[in-house]
Amino acid sequence: xxxxxxxxxxxxxxxxxxxxxxxxxxxxxxxxxxxxxxxxxxxxxxxxxxxxxxxxxxxxxxxxxxxxxxxxxxxxxxxxxxxxxxxxxxxxxxxxxxxxxxxxxxxxxxxxxxxxxxxxxxxxxxxxxxxxxxxxxxxxxxxxxxxxxxxxxxxxxxxxxxxxxxxxxxxxxxxxxxxxxxxxxxxxxxxxxxxxxxxxxxxxxxxxxxxxxxxxxxxxxxxxxxxxxxxxxxxxxxxxxxxxxxxxxxxxxxxxxxxxxxxxxxxxxxxxxxxxxxxxxxxxxxxxxxxxx
Amino acid sequence: xxxxxxxxxxxxxxxxxxxxxxxxxxxxxxxxxxxxxxxxxxxxxxxxxxxxxxxxxxxxxxxxxxxxxxxxxxxxxxxxxxxxxxxxxxxxxxxxxxxxxxxxxxxxxxxxxxxxxxxxxxxxxxxxxxxxxxxxxxxxxxxxxxxxxxxxxxxxxxxxxxxxxxxxxxxxxxxxxxxxxxxxxxxxxxxxxxxxxxxxxxxxxxxxxxxxxxxxxxxxxxxxxxxxxxxxxxxxxxxxxxxxxxxxxxxxxxxxxxxxxxxxxxxxxxxxxxxxxxxxxxxxxxxxxxxxxxxxxxxxxxxxxxxxxxxxxxxxxxxxxxxxxxxxxxxxxxxxxxxxxxxxxxxxxxxxxxxxxx
Numbered sequence: 001x002x003x004x005x006x007x008x009x010x011x012x013x014x015x016x017x018x019x020x021x022x023x024x025x026x027x028x029x030x031x032x033x034x035x036x037x038x039x040x041x042x043x044x045x046x047x048x049x050x051x052x053x054x055x056x057x058x059x060x061x062x063x064x065x066x067x068x069x070x071x072x073x074x075x076x077x078x079x080x081x082x083x084x085x086x087x088x089x090x091x092x093x094x095x096x097x098x099x100x101x102x103x104x105x106x107x108x109x110x111x112x113x114x115x116x117x118x119x120x121x122x123x124x125x126x127x128x129x130x131x132x133x134x135x136x137x138x139x140x141x142x143x144x145x146x147x148x149x150x151x152x153x154x155x156x157x158x159x160x161x162x163x164x165x166x167x168x169x170x171x172x173x174x175x176x177x178x179x180x181x182x183x184x185x186x187x188x189x190x191x192x193x194x195x196x197x198x199x200x201x202x203x204x205x206x207x208x209x210x211x212x213x214x215x216x217x218x219x220x221x222x223x224x225x226x227x228x229x230x231x232x233x234x235x236x237x238x239x240x241x242x243x244x245x246x247x248x249x250x251x252x253x254x255x256x257x258x259x260x261x262x263x264x265x266x267x268x269x270x271x272x273x274x275x276x277x278x279x280x281x282x283x284x285x286x287x288x289x290x291x292x293x
Numbered sequence: 294x295x296x297x298x299x300x301x302x303x304x305x306x307x308x309x310x311x312x313x314x315x316x317x318x319x320x321x322x323x324x325x326x327x328x329x330x331x332x333x334x335x336x337x338x339x340x341x342x343x344x345x346x347x348x349x350x351x352x353x354x355x356x357x358x359x360x361x362x363x364x365x366x367x368x369x370x371x372x373x374x375x376x377x378x379x380x381x382x383x384x385x386x387x388x389x390x391x392x393x394x395x396x397x398x399x400x401x402x403x404x405x406x407x408x409x410x411x412x413x414x415x416x417x418x419x420x421x422x423x424x425x426x427x428x429x430x431x432x433x434x435x436x437x438x439x440x441x442x443x444x445x446x447x448x449x450x451x452x453x454x455x456x457x458x459x460x461x462x463x464x465x466x467x468x469x470x471x472x473x474x475x476x477x478x479x480x481x482x483x484x485x486x487x488x489x490x491x492x493x494x495x496x497x498x499x500x501x502x503x504x505x506x507x508x509x510x511x512x513x514x515x516x517x518x519x520x521x522x523x524x525x526x527x528x529x530x531x532x533x534x535x536x537x538x539x540x541x542x543x544x545x546x547x548x549x550x551x552x553x554x555x556x557x558x559x560x561x562x563x564x565x566x567x568x569x570x571x572x573x574x575x576x577x578x579x580x581x582x583x584x585x586x587x588x589x590x591x592x593x594x595x596x597x598x599x600x601x602x603x604x605x606x607x608x609x610x611x612x613x614x615x616x617x618x619x620x621x622x623x624x625x626x627x628x629x630x631x632x633x634x635x636x637x638x639x640x641x642x643x644x645x646x647x648x649x650x651x
Contacts, residue, residue, distance in 0.1 A: 028423075034423060034426075082618055082622070085622050085625070085626065086621065086622065086625050088625075089621075089625035090625075092356070092362065092578050092582070093578065093621050093624065093625050095362075095578075096574070096575060096578045096579075096617065096621050097617075097618055097621040097622070099571055099574075099575065099617070100614050100615075100617035100618035100621065101614070101618065103610060103613065103614035103617065104611065104614035104615060104618065106610075107610040107611040107614060108611060111607060111608070111611065221567075225430070225434075225567065228427065229427060229430075229431065232423075232424060232427045236423065261442075261457055263438065263441065263442045263457065263476075264438055264439075264442060264457070266434055266435075266438050267434065267435045267438035267439060270431035270432070270434050270435050271431075271435060273427070273428070273431050274416060274428055274431050274432070277420060277424055277427075277428055278416050278419065281419065281420050281421075281424060282424070283424075
């Protein structure tokens with residue numbers, strides 16, 4: 001039974017990574033930039049939800065909604081102020097700006113909310129379901145996490161495949177200039193992508209802190225890096241790839257922590273990533289882009 | 294013929310600038326020190342500044358000259374720091390002279406970091422662009438995790454090494470000492486690093502990198518950076534030259550790591566994490582890709598700046614972040630660029646354009 005427990009825990013953690021990775025992968029697919037501030041938007045979402053629930057005594061669902069609204073707005077503002085002026089700039093300049101935004105969010109959070117650890121109240125309560133006559137306990141937060149991940153995945157796939165905005169996104173990710181010639185508002189499409197990515201980050205932040213309740217201004221950075229790894233693992237730019245990468249990463253992390261060594265679990269996760277990239281340099285579900293001379 | 298000589302003098306003049314900057318800075322600091330004008334907090338910063346300058350030069354070799362983004366450069370610094378200190382402690386009895394011991398341990402740190410660079414470089418350099426960046430990040434994290442769980446001790450029988458087992462599993466004899474104690478890192482480091490040693494290391498690094506850039510190998514490295522396919526088609530062994538640049542860069546980072554670690558009494562593996570790699574990348578990008586003088590100035594200024602801003606302690610990192618974003622926005626603002634191009638009469642604009650194409 002312990003195997004099943006670990007597997008469920010891994011899938012749950014992996015679902016959170018997958019939600020974050022979806023945000024990474026969408027932004028990368030369209031803006032071709034590594035948004036290092038994405039992890040810190042998770043942290044902002046978690047703080048907003050925390051204060052909504054604990055200081056204003058709002059019901060948890062309203063707290064989640066507040067976090068989504070705040071992060072969406074934040075994402076749009078960041079894109080407008082910091083990233084849009086750099087659309088034509090070399091990618092390293094954009095990367096450093098993203099790092100600057102990440103530092104800014106972390107330090108602003110430290111000033112606003114202090115660096116003391118906050119105990120995040122689980123939005124789903126601490127109930128759990130017992131299966132197989134009490135041999136297997138599944139916390140409700142796990143079930144909620146996995147279901148949210150699946151719902152987000154289905155909705156996003158529908159959105160990018162069927163809606164006009166989704167089509168515009170795919171067009172922009174393929175060729176921005178051609179998309180502009182076809183009458184697509186590229187700037188608006190990118191802004192919408194950032195908004196969606198940031199909203200997902202808010203959801204991920206709430207779910208992450210419901211399962212692992214310590215909240216500090218740097219809460220988002222390690223999950224952010226891991227989710228970025230997951231996105232690359234699955235093939236960056238691919239939505240199913242982000243899901244697959246995220247869940248695999250979560251499962252590997254929990255299993256290596258349980259069966260090999262807790263201290264080395266991060267090292268094992270990254271080692272698997274390296275091996276996968278050596279065999280499949282574009283990630284598990286990434287598209288091979290042939291180089292033209 | 295005239296064109297040729299003109300070009301030669303220009304390269305020479307360009308190369309003199311970074312040396313001059315370093316020597317002038319060293320002389321100024323030493324002079325101020327002799328007059329007793331340096332505060333103790335500044336003196337404490339001198340060796341870390343040197344180490345960060347060397348790190349910035351080393352990363353500039355990877356990012357600016359080789360053209361590959363590395364997000365795990367602190368990992369090599371870490372390897373150099375830990376192996377260097379182990380060597381220094383192990384050689385304590387055999388080599389009494391501090392200077393020679395520093396040199397030897399720096400050699401060990403450099404060699405081990407070069408080896409790590411080779412191990413990392415062979416798989417990493419097969420990838421391109423952002424994938425390469427994420428793999429270097431992954432290697433940086435792996436190195437950090439391993440050193441965090443590494444236990445090394447020394448006794449009469451030589452070095453004892455153990456991974457994960459804890460300090461007790463080293464089976465040291467009674468006179469033995471634990472050097473690396475897992476997550477607690479190394480304590481009681483012999484403080485061998487001096488400002489002069491750092492200064493010499495910067496000069497040596499500059500000499501190596503500037504001469505590499507002007508050599509046949511350096512031209513091959515830059516050719517593959519500008520256009521890999523074109524470089525391959527004229528018969529350049531791209532993998533070989535990439536690996537050469539990368540291993541050299543890792544080796545220099547190792548030397549910087551040894552210098553850095555031997556300035557403190559304790560050092561832990563978590564000091565050399567992703568944030569440190571990013572910090573050094575910021576030096577390189579702000580200083581200008583491929584611009585060694587820029588790297589030196591940016592590394593020194595940005596290491597000293599947070600200390601100077603300490604009185605605004607609560608806001609200093611916020612200010613740092615805002616400055617970083619604003620500089621990036623200004624640097625890439627067409628109107629600003631035009632303004633500076635006019636200011637320096639086209640000559641600087643030309644150089645800027647060349648740097649950007651690279």
